[in-house]
Amino acid sequence: xxxxxxxxxxxxxxxxxxxxxxxxxxxxxxxxxxxxxxxxxxxxxxxxxxxxxxxxxxxxxxxxxxxxxxxxxxxxxxxxxxxxxxxxxxxxxxxxxxxxxxxxxxxxxxxxxxxxxxxxxxxxxxxxxxxxxxxxxxxxxxxxxxxxxxxxxxxxxxxxxxxxxxxxxxxxxxxxxxxxxxxxxxxxxxxxxxxxxxxxxxxxxxxxxxxxxxxxxxxxxxxxxxxxxxxxxxxxxxxxxxxxxxxxxxxxxxxxxxxxxxxxxxxxxxxxxxxxxxxxxxxxxxxxxxxxxxxxxxxxxxxxxxxxxxxxxxxxxxxxxxxxx
Amino acid sequence: xxxxxxxxxxxxxxxxxxxxxxxxxxxxxxxxxxxxxxxxxxxxxxxxxxxxxxxxxxxxxxxxxxxxxxxxxxxxxxxxxxxxxxxxxxxxxxxxxxxxxxxxxxxxxxxxxxxxxxxxxxxxxxxxxxxxxxxxxxxxxxxxxxxxxxxxxxxxxxxxxxxxxxxxxxxxxxxxxxxxxxxxxxxxxxxxxxxxxxxxxxxxxxxxxxxxxxxxxxxxxxxxxxxxxxxxxxxxxxxxxxxxxxxxxxxxxxxxxxxxxxxxxxxxxxxxxxxxxxxxxxxxxxxxxxxxxxxxxxxxxxxxxxxxxxxxxxxxxxxxxxxxx
Numbered sequence: 001x002x003x004x005x006x007x008x009x010x011x012x013x014x015x016x017x018x019x020x021x022x023x024x025x026x027x028x029x030x031x032x033x034x035x036x037x038x039x040x041x042x043x044x045x046x047x048x049x050x051x052x053x054x055x056x057x058x059x060x061x062x063x064x065x066x067x068x069x070x071x072x073x074x075x076x077x078x079x080x081x082x083x084x085x086x087x088x089x090x091x092x093x094x095x096x097x098x099x100x101x102x103x104x105x106x107x108x109x110x111x112x113x114x115x116x117x118x119x120x121x122x123x124x125x126x127x128x129x130x131x132x133x134x135x136x137x138x139x140x141x142x143x144x145x146x147x148x149x150x151x152x153x154x155x156x157x158x159x160x161x162x163x164x165x166x167x168x169x170x171x172x173x174x175x176x177x178x179x180x181x182x183x184x185x186x187x188x189x190x191x192x193x194x195x196x197x198x199x200x201x202x203x204x205x206x207x208x209x210x211x212x213x214x215x216x217x218x219x220x221x222x223x224x225x226x227x228x229x230x231x232x233x234x235x236x237x238x239x240x241x242x243x244x245x246x247x248x249x250x251x252x253x254x255x256x257x258x259x260x261x262x263x264x265x266x267x268x269x270x271x272x273x274x275x276x277x278x279x280x281x282x283x284x285x286x287x288x289x290x291x292x293x294x295x296x297x298x299x300x301x302x303x304x305x306x307x308x309x310x311x312x313x314x315x316x317x318x319x320x321x322x323x324x325x
Numbered sequence: 326x327x328x329x330x331x332x333x334x335x336x337x338x339x340x341x342x343x344x345x346x347x348x349x350x351x352x353x354x355x356x357x358x359x360x361x362x363x364x365x366x367x368x369x370x371x372x373x374x375x376x377x378x379x380x381x382x383x384x385x386x387x388x389x390x391x392x393x394x395x396x397x398x399x400x401x402x403x404x405x406x407x408x409x410x411x412x413x414x415x416x417x418x419x420x421x422x423x424x425x426x427x428x429x430x431x432x433x434x435x436x437x438x439x440x441x442x443x444x445x446x447x448x449x450x451x452x453x454x455x456x457x458x459x460x461x462x463x464x465x466x467x468x469x470x471x472x473x474x475x476x477x478x479x480x481x482x483x484x485x486x487x488x489x490x491x492x493x494x495x496x497x498x499x500x501x502x503x504x505x506x507x508x509x510x511x512x513x514x515x516x517x518x519x520x521x522x523x524x525x526x527x528x529x530x531x532x533x534x535x536x537x538x539x540x541x542x543x544x545x546x547x548x549x550x551x552x553x554x555x556x557x558x559x560x561x562x563x564x565x566x567x568x569x570x571x572x573x574x575x576x577x578x579x580x581x582x583x584x585x586x587x588x589x590x591x592x593x594x595x596x597x598x599x600x601x602x603x604x605x606x607x608x609x610x611x612x613x614x615x616x617x618x619x620x621x622x623x624x625x626x627x628x629x630x631x632x633x634x635x636x637x638x639x640x641x642x643x644x645x646x647x648x649x650x
Contacts, residue, residue, distance in 0.1 A: 038379055038484075039484055039486065042487075042564070043418070043484075043486045043487050043488075043564075044383060044414040044415075044417040044418055044487070044547075044548060044549050045381045045382060045383035045414045045415055045417070045418045045420070045475075045477070045484075046381070046382050046383070047379050047380070047381050047382075047418070047479070047484050048379065048380050048381075048382055049378070049379055049380075050375035050377070050378055050379055050380040051378055052375070053374070053375055053376055053378060054363055054372050054373065054374055054375055055372070055373050055375040055380045055476065056370045056371070056372055056373075057370060057371050057372075057373055057424065057426055057459065057460065057474070057476060058369060058370035058371070058426070058460060059426040059427070059428050059460060059461065059462050059472070059474060060428065060462050061428035061429070061430050061462050061464045061466075061470070061472060062464070063430050063464055063465065063466045063467075065467075066464060066465050066466070067464070088369075089369040089370045090369075090370055092369040092370070093368065093369055093370045093372070095370070099382065101382055101383070101384040101474055102384070103384050103385070103386035103428075103472045103474075104386070105386050105388050105470055134382065135382065135383060135384060136384065137384050137385050137386050137472075139386045139387070139388055139391060139392070140388065140391050141386075141388045141391070141468065141470060142390075142467060142468050143466065143467050143468065145386070145430055145466060145470050145472075147384070147386060147428045147462075147470075147472030149382070149384060149426055149428075149474035150370075151380065151382060151476075152370070154372070159363075159364055159368075159370075159372050161364065161368045162367075162368050162369070163368075222369075223369060224369050239367070239368075
């Protein structure tokens with residue numbers, strides 16, 4: 001890491017004028033650190049508590065024009081989103097997030113305010129998950145790239161992988177589904193409202209505490225819904241070697257999505273089933289489980305080789321996306 | 326992370342043709358994992374042993390054209406370098422590296438072989454440090470960007486920060502100094518040899534085990550030499566609020582650097598004092614210390630406000646660099 005403490009040596013308003021070290025100090029200085037941050041930014045590396053004796057780690061890279069657009073989102077919203085997608089991966093293992101490190105690549109003419117607001121967004125979302133921003137790196141690049149790695153602690157529990165679902169288990173979700181997809185449809189047509197769905201696209205609000213709660217309740221498998229409910233349940237079903245059936249009468253289609261769907265001539269249920277980027281959590285539980293607060297049953301785990309079905313039949317639409325398709 | 330196990334679905338030779346999931350699987354599959362990897366690639370997050378109850382974490386981003394050039398280095402050398410700069414930061418805290426996660430952004434027309442060779446290089450360097458490559462992310466970007474986060478374990482020792490040096494301490498280094506700078510000078514003039522210095526520029530070989538060894542021997546402060554010996558000792562001196570004097574009669578200027586300097590009309594001592602990217606380790610030790618194997622005394626810690634001097638006087642040249650200067 002290169003977050004050394006040396007003096008600012010420029011007065012301009014771009015990264016080039018401020019200099020790498022000064023800007024890193026501006027981004028990392030005076031951030032409140034949780035008790036898990038044992039040694040924060042400013043040295044070769046940070047030190048984070050790992051009381052469990054194991055550490056959960058996940059990394060995601062976000063690129064301007066691919067994962068976010070600064071004409072659609074503020075830098076603060078982009079920072080929140082970049083942190084959220086990583087923190088959600090930690091929660092999806094049943095772990096409690098503890099820390100983030102943040103790598104940023106940006107053009108030399110990037111305004112200082114873009115980077116400080118981006119850093120503010122990362123810090124705000126990390127704080128929502130009670131995690132520290134413990135270090136980072138800032139480098140020159142032709143386009144804005146944000147790479148975050150999140151750490152978490154399992155609190156003595158086994159990690160909840162994707163591979164533990166068994167036939168007969170309950171399938172349940174916690175968090176929003178379809179909101180970000182509806183927001184993307186709205187933004188793609190040049191609108192800026194309704195605020196609810198547009199805000200969901202700009203920065204998701206994953207239910208971090210629902211991950212460890214599901215683990216405590218005995219979840220057999222869990223996944224972060226990043227690509228879409230059916231796509232991600234497909235990953236879980238494949239890893240667990242089971243089938244899954246979703247029942248649409250159990251799926252909540254919020255009035256807001258119905259309204260947007262009516263306005264745009266789109267099916268809101270399709271957004272709920274296939275929309276990514278909300279970072280809800282999906283998990284399976286033994287059939288006798290009293291689901292933790294916020295978790296809603298949406299289906300059942302079936303025998304292998306039945307795939308993922310909706311009301312008993314395959315869903316005949318695109319179910320997710322890859323970056324290069 | 327998005328390292329899910331789904332089938333390859335293309336036969337072309339570019340990232341776009343192969344698809345994200347297939348390529349991630351190709352990069353992470355069948356890698357040997359050390360015993361510290363408790364849950365490897367393929368889930369939302371990985372799980373790594375942290376027996377100390379604390380985890381050391383550092384992140385660095387490398388950008389094509391800024392930190393490496395594919396016309397100067399092979400993808401395998403770039404992968405080695407990207408891993409090395411991060412692993413060296415872990416060693417510089419006195420910790421033993423345990424794991425890496427790797428984010429890669431690249432254009433859709435990037436050849437599959439570039440990415441698999443890059444991944445091979447990351448894995449090879451990680452193996453040299455006995456660390457696992459436990460997860461990653463692969464996304465579309467306009468230019469090749471590699472972001473690595475390294476984790477490490479302190480084995481019950483306090484972290485060796487930059488701030489513990491005391492007047493009277495020995496200043497010592499372990500590893501190469503000036504080799505990468507000499508290599509850069511050679512490459513910059515269109516030459517491809519001598520191999521020794523050019524190879525040092527393409528992929529450094531930090532002395533990972535020297536970091537924990539220094540901690541065990543009682544190092545009071547330590548830093549990874551990434552920007553240049555004088556620049557990085559300056560960071561250490563500032564953090565420790567001390568001065569440092571380097572004695573050139575104690576500095577080894579290898580014959581190879583002298584030869585290259587003669588050929589190019591350059592001062593090899595300048596490379597040793599200011600050349601970055603070799604990722605040697607520099608540390609301070611109490612004056613009575615028997616230095617561990619590989620460590621060589623090069624100077625002394627002085628009273629505050631004397632700055633970093635060479636043979637008692639300030640060094641009147643550029644002492645390091647920032648990316649935007």
